Amino acid sequence: MAVGWFLGVLVPAGLVFIVVGLRRHAVRLTRTIGVPAAAPLVTFRGGYWSRVTGGTRRYWAKLEFFDWGIRLRAGNPGGFLLPVYELRYDELTDAQLVATRLASGIRFRSDALRAPLNFETYSGSIPRIVDLLEQRNVSVNRQVGHTGWLPGD
Secondary structure, rough: OOOHHHHHHHHHHHHHHHHHHHHHHHHOOOOOOOOOOOOOOOEEEEEEEEOOOOEEEOOOEEEEEOOOEEEEEEOOOOOOHOOOOEHHHHEEEEEEEEEOOEEEEEOOOOOOOOOEEEEOHHHHHHHHHHEEEEEOOOEEEEEEOOOOOOOOO
């Protein structure tokens, strides 16, 4: 009887508590800039990670390019549990190439962010992302760093 009550009431209530807490955390960290709704010019699939927010598994996130800037957000499943970041091109202070043996990506830095964001994607997409950033006068550091966090990040 006690096991049934535990499994029927406490476990679902605990899961709801965890999901609500994660959603509140995501909403608190979300950074949107109030731009009009528009379709992205280009979208790249990948994963993103931040020291502050955590992130997604591979290819559950989207890096979207617009006329005004970029949007980095999680896709499905569970996208509502992670923050959305919108940054104007002029707010990006640095975009550095990063890699491991298995993944390639870009680390975005901005004074508007609490911590840098890593976006990992297919290695074939990296040159296109770099070109799009450079067309918008974003400083791109082509010296490949490691995806691990560095002091000061």
